[in-house]
Amino acid sequence: MSVKEVICILCPFGCKLEVNVGGGEVTEVKGNRCKEGIEYARHEVFSPERVLTTTMRTLNPKAPLLPVRSDKPLPKGKLEESMGVIAKHTVSAPIQLGDVIVSNILNTGVNIVASRSMAKKS
Amino acid sequence: MEERVTETQVLIIGGGITGTALVRELSKYKVDVCLVEKEPAVGFGISKGTQGVLHGGLSLFSSRLVKWFDRSIDVATYIKTPLHLKEKFNIIGRPIFLELESKLNVKIKKTGIIQFAYDKAEMRAFEIIKEKAEELGFTDIVLLDRNQIRDLEPGIDMSKRVGGIYDPNDYVIVVPEWCMAFADNAKQNGAHVLVNTEVTGIEEKKGYWLVKTNNGPIKAEFVINAAGVHSDEIAAMVEKIDWAYVLFDHTFFVLENKGYLKHMIFEMPVPFEPCLMIPTPDGNILGGVTMYQHKIEEKNDFLTTRQGLEHIIKIPESFIPDVPWRKAIMRSFRAYLMFNTRDMDDMLLYWPRERFLNMITCAPGIAPSAGLALEVVKMLRDKGLDLTEKSDFNPYREDPRGFIDLPTEIKNAKIEANPAYGHIVCRCEKGTEQEVRNAVRAGARTLDEVKFRVRTGMGRCQGGFCTSRVLQIMSEEMGVSPLEIKLKGGNSYILKQETKELRAKGEAV
Amino acid sequence: MITKEVDLAIIGAGPAGMAAAVKAKELGLERVIVLERAEAPGGLLHQCIHNGFGLHYFNEDLTGPEYGERFIKKLSAMNIELALDTMVTHLYPDRSIIAVNSEWGEFKVLPGATILAMGCREKTRFQIGLGIPGSRPAGIFTAGLAQRLVNVDGYMPGTEFVILGSGDVGMIMARRLCLEGAKVNAVVEFMPYVGGLIRNEVQCLHDFQIPLLLEHTISEIYGRDRIEGVKVAKVDKGEIVEGTERSISCDCLLLSVGLIPENELSIEAGVQMCEETGGPMVDEYLQTSVDGIFAAGNVVQVHDLVDNVTLDGERAGEGAIKYIDGKLKKGPREIKVLVGENINRVTPQKIVGPEEVELLLRIRQPMENVELAIGEHFRKKYRVLTPTEIVKAVLKPSDLAEHFESGEIKVSCRSRKKGAGQ
DSSP states (O other): OEEEEEEOOSSTTOOEEEEEEETTEEEEEESOSSSHHHHHHHHHHHSOEEOOEEEEEESOTTSOEEEEEESSOEEGGGHHHHHHHHHTOEEOSOBOTTOEEESSGGGSSOOEEESSOBOOOO | OOOOOOEEEEEEEOOSHHHHHHHHHHTTBSSOEEEEOSSSSTTOSGGGGOOOEEOOHHHHHHHHHHHHOSSSSOHHHHHTSOOOHHHHHHHHHHHHHHHHHHHHTOOOEEOOEEEEESSHHHHHHHHHHHHHHHHTTOOOOEEEEHHHHHHHOTTSOOSSOOEEEEESOOEEOOHHHHHHHHHHHHHHTTOEEEOSOOEEEEEEETTEEEEEETTEEEEEEEEEEOOGGGHHHHHTTTSOOSOOEEEEEEEEEEEEOSSSOOSEEEEEEETTEEEEEEEOTTSEEEEEESOOSSBOOOTTOOOBOHHHHHHHTHHHHHHSTTSOGGGSEEEEEEEEEEEETTBTTSOEEEEEETTEEEEEOOSSOHHHHHHHHHHHHHHHHHTTOOOOBOTTOOOOOOOSSOGGGSOHHHHHHHHHHOGGGGOBOOTTTOOBHHHHHHHHHTTOOBHHHHHHHHOTTOSTTTTTTHHHHHHHHHHHHHTSOGGGOBSSSTTOBSOOEETTHHHHTTOOO | OOEEEEEEEEEOOSHHHHHHHHHHHHTTOOOEEEEOSSSSSSGGGGTOOSEEESTTTTSSOEEHHHHHHHHHHHHHHTTOEEEOSOEEEEEOTTSOEEEEETTTEEEEEEEEEEEEOOOEEEOOGGGSTTOOOBOOOBOEEEHHHHHHIIIIIOEESOSEEEEEOOSHHHHHHHHHHHHTTOEEEEEEOSSSSOSSOHHHIIIIIITTTOOEETTEEEEEEEOSSBOOEEEEEEEETTEEOTTOOEEEEOSEEEEOOOEEEOOHHHHHTTOOBOTTTSSBOOOTTOBOSSTTEEEOGGGTSOOSOHHHHHHHHHHHHHHHHHHHTTOOOOOSSOEEEEEOTTEEEEEOSEEOSSSOEEEEEEESSOEEEEEEEETTTEEEEEEEEOTTSOEEEEEOHHHHTTHHHHSEEEEEEEESSSSSOO
16 A cells, blocks of 8 residues: 555646555545546556657758657656657658657657658758 | 967057057057957956946046045045046047047947036035036036936936036947957957967066967067956066055946936945946946945956845936836846056056056046057157058958948848848847858857847847857857857856757766 | 738737738738748747647647647648748838848838737846846856757757746746756746646656745856856745855756747837736737737737637737728727736727627636626636636627726636635
């Protein structure tokens, strides 16, 4: 049995939730003002996820970075390693918004896609 | 682009207003002259933080009042004492600045000056000043009553001020711009100006001086010490000096001027705290106390303090109460004035050694620099330096900026020939890409120097929009990565590393 | 000089300007030109590479560039003239414009209507109180400039940061810097509560264990040529508490301390300004006090969501067309909108037409169990409101009718529970 503290981000109240965890399950949530908070707490305790947005180096000196994003939320614990993977990539034009640049990063089932189109410059 | 100089006839140490005025003057003659400056640009030492007043008849004597007027000495007697050296050179030097404005394309703003009196005793002191000034040819000075002052400056709170004295002929410059203009013009005419060059030692040899710098030694026939606040350190390299510098500091706000003030205004309601508001050539206002009585120990102590800022904002609030000055703040800075202990009233000009000249300047030092330059040329000639005038001396320097103020036809012709003039990179001050390029080509290597030449970064947003663009242009012109560009001297790199560098190396802080 | 006669001139191709241009074209306006000082349209969307955009307007969670690209694509598809690297240098009371670029030199634009969409600039260290005292070294950046350097130009301005201001920009940058491998030693916030969304507090600060110092300020900057650190101090009721100063080392300080609508051109054109918003006084069509000059987006007031900025731009585009067609309806009188209890600011500041009006407002401090009261009739309750969000209130003609008589309508709100704001 353990108690985890989670701040709910679903609305400006920002309820500070006390989440009791036991046997791999959420047994109780305290401090919430609505029921959506309970579901959020469960998700955040067991599988916290974050959308990763960052940049990737390009070969174009006039536009040295391309904004990229994960097409789905990544497990929170994989963010730093993903950044390392992305840092080792470079892209070159032409790129369309949504193009997959890194497929199934770190075997998470999440792709890193282009967040912007980049035309080939003459 | 950095040249190496190993030998010269006249070596000037210090690229402030004194040194640069002198190097330009010497560049009129067929003599090899070299100026060394330890900062990355001329005008970046004590000249950077000055208020920029070109003193005239009234303000010249106000300077006397500033230092000694504690209302216990006989003002009349003090005013009537003979002119100090710095005052003599000031009177000679100021008309030279006025004449050079159009030749060197640097701004001078005519602000006049109004000084306020709080009681009859001050008004009487003003009468004596007026007499003395008239003797010296400054005949436009008038005494004013409350209403007359209100006519000139409607915003001023005259409730406690009884009257004042007005000189319509007072002027303001931005000193680093003039240092750069003098140095540019000197270089055009063959003088050497070496920045990032610091003097580390001086040795007297047979028939010449060996001046050691961080970029190698320079042999010189004559050495001129114009090192501003460091001139005591330089002087101490050749003699045991019997004087030291005393520094008085000032803190100033740079305030927006939305028509709030036309004239320079000045008063000293509390002894030894001369308060000043100056409309600058760039359309702003400098407001603060021009010198505090207390001395500061550390020469590099340019730190503003909370107490200092809280004290100084009251100056504009006291002068013109109806303006929301706290919302008009663009910048604040602190700098200082210096005086030497051998003569707290005056500068020192002497040869501690054969062919080594000390120019130990003090405040005011701006207008005197042009007068001093003429004097030093005479002194060098008297010491046997052969000074023949060049027939091809070019007194003109192109305007480093001001593109946006040109008439439309000229603008468009220039843009047609050079599209980089059509690309404005500074939203606030309207500096163009080409002017930034020109600044680098004229020798600017730091963001601050580009700022003083082109005014990028000096406006309301203080570089928020232009910094990214100016760095890019500088990087292209200098052929270096933006990572190598500094803000000013020392270790002031603007950027640290490339995005991704830490992650790519597998590192994190 | 080249003179361009157009139906509509828009100053700024950020989200407000683009939305206005697209809407005007959609409604049939022929000659629309957008004048943009940067090298590409999109304004700040380019550098806002994080997500959270478009949740309302598109019902999707987009990054800034993704959001921007939707409008940029429309600009080219709809034949809207886009002048880039173009700086407007003058705006006159007759709506005419002088601008400069490399292609046309200094040129004139004569529009049927003009929309101001210049956005904001950032407050500098010199504008926080009387200015942060100390040295003036390299290594101090506003958060927006740092964002541009990191995300567009490709340079980190430091490796160890302190961030002043816990607004969303500051927090987002904190995360960004940590993701890139830098360290953020503290986020310093003057108020007793965070300045941005809770989501950002969690995902930008907690996730990265960045200390958030509430009710603190930076009392000094030190470091001669390059910043070496800051001194932070506790504040109580806005004053520094003596003896609480301590040093935090850093090689870079980011300032996220406020935005100032960029209205120099507006003032030149004689547009009447509103002190609370820092922007022009506008009516519900977003027309300013000068005939035919409209304003939209951050130049009117600092917005919270780009979705709202887009809606603003569309509204201004619609208003401009109505103006050009001579159709701007005016009611029997104008209603002045007054800022009342607990309200920070409201737009529009003036209501002219008898149609439905949407007010945008911000409250002064976080409040729970809030009742918003507008005029005699409009009442709405909220569980919680914070000053970081723009609250919208739609007033029907029936809410407005009698206020045309008095010429005024007051906006205020009260909390029905003691505690966080009364």
